Amino acid sequence: MTKTAVLKYWVNVRRLTMKLFDLFPEDNFDFRPVETIRTVAEQFDHILIAELYARIGILMGVWSLEPFAGNRDLNRNTIRNKLFQEHEKTIGLLRMLPEGRFLKIYDTPFGSISGETIIYETIDEEIHHRGNLYTYLRILGIEPPQMVQNYGELFTEE
Numbered sequence: 001m002t003k004t005a006v007l008k009y010w011v012n013v014r015r016l017t018m019k020l021f022d023l024f025p026e027d028n029f030d031f032r033p034v035e036t037i038r039t040v041a042e043q044f045d046h047i048l049i050a051e052l053y054a055r056i057g058i059l060m061g062v063w064s065l066e067p068f069a070g071n072r073d074l075n076r077n078t079i080r081n082k083l084f085q086e087h088e089k090t091i092g093l094l095r096m097l098p099e100g101r102f103l104k105i106y107d108t109p110f111g112s113i114s115g116e117t118i119i120y121e122t123i124d125e126e127i128h129h130r131g132n133l134y135t136y137l138r139i140l141g142i143e144p145p146q147m148v149q150n151y152g153e154l155f156t157e158e
Contacts, residue, residue, distance in 0.1 A: 003102045006116060007091050010123050014087050017047065017130050019145045021083065023137055026076050033139055041074035043133050047126045048082055054122040055090045058097070058115050063108050094119070 001009075021044060029041040038046060049068045057063045073079075094102070102115045113121075137144045 001116075003094070003097070003099055003116070006119055007094055010119065011087075011091060013123055013126055014083070016145065016147070017044075017126060018080075018083065020130060020133055020137070021080060023142055023144065024076075024133075024140075028140055029074070029076050031136060031140065033136065038132075039074075040133065040136055041076070041079060043129050043136075044079050044083060045072055045074055047129050048079065048086060050122050050125040051086060051090055054118050055086075055093065057106065057108060058101075058118060059093060061106070 024040050030039050032039045032042075049065070052068070053063075053065060056067075097115070105112050105114055106118065108118070110121075134144045134147075
């Protein structure tokens with residue numbers, strides 16, 4: 001798949017993630033079904049961290065979670081703004097990345113993998129945690145959005 005198609009797909013994935021985000025009432029951002037798993041806020045923050053980790057790794061060759069360790073601002077508005085703004089920044093920076101660098105093999109803590117694969121793994125991570133959040137919504141009695149969104153227009157030529 002071309003870099004443009006992969007990024008277009010990720011934009012679509014994030015669009016649905018944001019729809020899901022907006023369904024959570026502010027007073028439920030500390031909700032977790034059981035004590036041993038992430039809260040709503042922590043799930044969305046984890047999606048953000050995965051994206052930043054991939055972006056910094058691909059663009060700067062730094063593969064570390066250290067910048068994300070410790071206390072993070074889990075305020076609803078802060079997380080929402082960062083999910084949107086950082087994704088816009090990621091997509092913009094990756095669009096400018098030469099195709100050869102996108103396909104380049106990177107040495108990561110997870111092995112030697114292409115930039116394209118790193119992005120697919122990051123998208124999978126977002127979808128995985130979004131799936132958890134679908135369950136959270138159902139437990140809270142809130143109907144989640146339909147999962148299939150805009151697929152018909154995803155791979156049309158621009």
